[in-house]
Amino acid sequence: QTVLVVNGPNLGRLGVRDPDVYGRQDLATLTRDCEDWGKQLGLDVQVLQSDDEGQVIRWMHQAVDQGSAVVLNPAAFTHYSYGLADAAVQVTQAGLPLMEVHISNPSSREAFRRRSVISPVATGTITGMGFYGYRLALEAVAHLLENA
Numbered sequence: 001q002t003v004l005v006v007n008g009p010n011l012g013r014l015g016v017r018d019p020d021v022y023g024r025q026d027l028a029t030l031t032r033d034c035e036d037w038g039k040q041l042g043l044d045v046q047v048l049q050s051d052d053e054g055q056v057i058r059w060m061h062q063a064v065d066q067g068s069a070v071v072l073n074p075a076a077f078t079h080y081s082y083g084l085a086d087a088a089v090q091v092t093q094a095g096l097p098l099m100e101v102h103i104s105n106p107s108s109r110e111a112f113r114r115r116s117v118i119s120p121v122a123t124g125t126i127t128g129m130g131f132y133g134y135r136l137a138l139e140a141v142a143h144l145l146e147n148a
């Protein structure tokens with residue numbers, strides 16, 4: 001079973017950007033972690049990152065077309081991208097799990113981060129757990145697929 005782990009804008013800057021909020025580890029480390037966790041869970045994980053909204057949307061279409069589950073950190077798109085929300089809902093409507101992940105806890109930060117346009121269309125949301133949140137999301141995907 002394949003899982004697309006999709007990361008939105010500025011997440012290529014992990015390790016450099018705001019380390020007090022996002023930690024000191026980079027995207028390459030997160031990628032390796034997710035691949036290892038995937039192996040342990042019997043999932044074929046592909047980790048992707050783009051700063052481009054259209055690209056992130058097209059990866060949702062790709063997930064639908066190839067029947068992949070999705071772990072999505074929409075980053076700032078979380079807060080305003082109805083285009084991405086419309087793409088994400090197609091994933092769950094296709095019967096595929098879509099777990100929303102945030103490294104930080106957006107609710108404890110600036111007011112504009114309190115709203116997610118993705119949460120209403122996600123299967124579930126994990127926040128505030130650092131990179132470990134991706135592991136929790138992959139476990140949730142494995143559980144959901146087993147019980148589908």
Ligand code: DQA
Nearest residue numbers: 074075076102103104106113
């Ligand atoms: C984030 C939280 C968002 O508010 C922010 O725009 C990000 C990262 C997180 O992982 O905590 O870029 O999604």
